[in-house]
Amino acid sequence: xxxxxxxxxxxRPQFGILYRHAVPMGTTANEEMNRFWAKNNKLNRPMSPHxxxxxxxxxxxxxxxxxxxxxGLSGGISAFALxxxxxxxxxxxxxxxxxxxxxxxxLLGLAKFGIAFPLSYHTLNGIRHLFWDSGKGFKIPEVYRxxxxxxxxxxxxxxAAISYM
Amino acid sequence: MAAIVxxxxxxxxxxxxxxxxxxxxxxxLVAQQKDQERSYPLTARIHGSTSLYxxxxxxxxxxxWTGERVVSVLLLAMGPAAxxxxxxxxxxxxxxxxxxxxxxxxxQVLTDYVHGEPKIKMANAGLFLLSTVTFAGLCYFxxxxxxxxxxxxxxxxx
Numbered sequence: 673x674x675x676x677x678x679x680x681x682x683x684r685p686q687f688g689i690l691y692r693h694a695v696p697m698g699t700t701a702n703e704e705m706n707r708f709w710a711k712n713n714k715l716n717r718p719m720s721p722h723x724x725x726x727x728x729x730x731x732x733x734x735x736x737x738x739x740x741x742x743x744g745l746s747g748g749i750s751a752f753a754l755x756x757x758x759x760x761x762x763x764x765x766x767x768x769x770x771x772x773x774x775x776x777x778x779l780l781g782l783a784k785f786g787i788a789f790p791l792s793y794h795t796l797n798g799i800r801h802l803f804w805d806s807g808k809g810f811k812i813p814e815v816y817r818x819x820x821x822x823x824x825x826x827x828x829x830x831x832a833a834i835s836y837m
Numbered sequence: 838m839a840a841i842v843x844x845x846x847x848x849x850x851x852x853x854x855x856x857x858x859x860x861x862x863x864x865x866l867v868a869q870q871k872d873q874e875r876s877y878p879l880t881a882r883i884h885g886s887t888s889l890y891x892x893x894x895x896x897x898x899x900x901x902w903t904g905e906r907v908v909s910v911l912l913l914a915m916g917p918a919a920x921x922x923x924x925x926x927x928x929x930x931x932x933x934x935x936x937x938x939x940x941x942x943x944x945q946v947l948t949d950y951v952h953g954e955p956k957i958k959m960a961n962a963g964l965f966l967l968s969t970v971t972f973a974g975l976c977y978f979x980x981x982x983x984x985x986x987x988x989x990x991x992x993x994x995x
Contacts, residue, residue, distance in 0.1 A: 700898070709952035743946060746939035750967055753974025756982065763982045764991065771995050780995070795916070798909060805906055836993070 923986035932975035
């Protein structure tokens with residue numbers, strides 16, 4: 673006795689007869705998202721609690737930190753570019769100005785760490801993201817392991833960068 | 838649903854094989870029926886791929902995604918490039934890659950948190966303005982000042 677494997681046939685376009693009940697998607701994901709928000713805002717529906725009720729996990733925290741460091745770094749670059757356009761003097765002048773304030777090595781190291789850590793974290797976690805984009809490393813233990821590696825390496829490379837010069 | 842019982846099996850091999858046979862026969866029959874039941878709504882749930890509905894699909898989103906990853910990889914490569922080959926070529930490439938990566942990145946943040954057609958348009962316009970000014974500022978810095986690579990080197994030497 674045989675029975676056809678109907679599951680596979682459904683995905684071949686030449687079996688048009690099986691598609692007579694199929695409706696092609698008329699909307700993009702973006703359109704559907706906008707419709708969702710328009711409808712719910714119009715009905716004045718409150719948003720369900722989410723951040724306040726779900727238990728925070730390591731991957732969650734790393735993800736939002738990736739976003740936070742990204743936004744922070746981007747803001748820093750934009751601020752730098754704006755200042756370059758607006759301020760009268762040149763870069764070495766302002767660098768000497770800051771240096772003459774004699775902030776002390778501890779604060780200087782802290783400031784360098786404040787730049788180095790977001791950069792190294794975002795870069796290393798970015799590499800982790802690229803691995804995910806290639807389809808690798810999605811098993812939960814792998815997610816946690818790669819996460820810990822990123823955190824450890826970020827701290828190490830930041831400290832190395834500070835101690836370097 | 839009931840097993841197909843062949844008289845010959847009863848006659849020739851006794852009762853026991855009959856039981857085994859009936860259970861073997863009934864299961865595939867049930868499975869086949871379930872298959873048929875499920876295949877009907879399955880066809881209805883099938884969303885056509887882009888090849889099905891003529892031309893109304895756009896590859897823009899998918900190409901954007903790929904572009905984001907390409908720029909990310911390029912930016913990664915520019916780290917060692919800036920360290921080992923500092924100079925105007927890397928300076929301007931860095932300005933372009935940093936601005937584009939940041940522009941697309943913030944764009945994703947806005948898509949996630951800003952809703953409503955007019956707000957989305959305004960936010961994206963603001964972002965476009967910011968990115969333009971950022972790129973202009975970085976190029977200005979590269980042209981009229983020490984350049985990005987040198988700036989980082991000087992900053993770190995203090």
